[in-house]
Amino acid sequence: MINRTAMRRAAIAAAVTGLAASVLASSPAQAAQPESADDKALIEAARTYFAGENAITVEGGATAANATRKAQDLDVAATFRAVRDDRMEAREQLHGINELAGVRYSAVDTELTPVGRARTQGDTARLSVREHTQYTFAGSKDEPYSYTVRHNLSFARADGGGWVLSKIATLDGPANLSTPEKLDPAELSAARKAAKELRTGAAKGEKITDPAKKASSGTGVRVAAAYDYSAMVDFATKYAKPVPEDNVPYERDTNDCTNFISHALKAGGWERVLGWYRSDSAWWYRGNPWPLPKHSWTWGGAPNWQRFARDESKRVYELSGPSSLAIADVVQFEIFGYSPPGQPGHTMMVTDFTSDWMPKMSYHSTDTLNRPLSEIIAEHSTGEKFWYFRT
Known part of the structure; x- marks a missing residue:
């Protein structure tokens, strides 16, 4: 979700970034x-x-088990031990939730790239990293x-002079968009129930993978046969992977989920609607420089888009629910403590299905490609509302 304050901050950040880039470009190259x-x-x-942490969700195997064992044996600061556990x-x-949902991984590959040099000061050090993790579906x-x-x-x-991990701060979006959080017993029970229901629904649901999916429309819905759903998915899958980094053909928002999906919908034929940038009836992106708004609130804000x-x-x-989802459909959900109560805080698109017909979602603010919907629902199954939209 993006409000006026967030838009102003994003614009200021963009201006500062541009100024820094200009200064660096005019400075002598440094070895x-x-x-x-x-x-x-x-x-x-x-x-x-x-x-090791990421390997825990992989099906049994010596490689994954060995990676997890090394992570568990890694010496960490006393203040981080409970967090690590x-x-x-x-x-x-x-x-366990994935198993109930019929989702299994056979391998995981995690790449960690330092962003700049480590910063040490006395007995403390800080390191910024970019994590890229890829899971292979089993079977x-x-x-x-x-x-x-x-x-x-x-x-x-540490006492011996070495370094021990003491804290992890995830920077992009609400952390559980990529890093699961421990569930209490009630939450775990709700997540397990949701996984079972999702698997049953996926097995019984309508299998719509044809990009020309609009044969059935809801009452009062404007059907547009000219929409190109393949183009929507192509855009979403191409730019869900930041390789090379920051290759998206537009200016990102600080939290970029709805901005990203709006661009994917535009790629498939959604036409812009001009109007006051705060109007719910307008929908446009111009990329204006500060202090002008670069897009309408409906383009970049989850509840405004809805x-x-x-x-x-x-x-x-x-x-009616996730079992009715088709390719290029949009899913939104509420995030407690982040979005206003009863309103969506995140937007994503169906870009594929598993062999068992589990929808796979792609989205920003963490650049995510083809994450099983079961994992997302498991993290948000205790009262956070979901919306499923036929596009």
């Missing part, structure tokens, strides 16, 4: 400094930890699920 021993030790500890238990919970030729997210890692000096798409333009209609 890259070689990694120090501290840099190498910090990044190696971070790689060991994330690789909760993070790993959250992965164990997700593994099928499904396209992998991957995500990219940034973290700030803190380290403390009011435009469903209520004002009637370009979408609500489905």
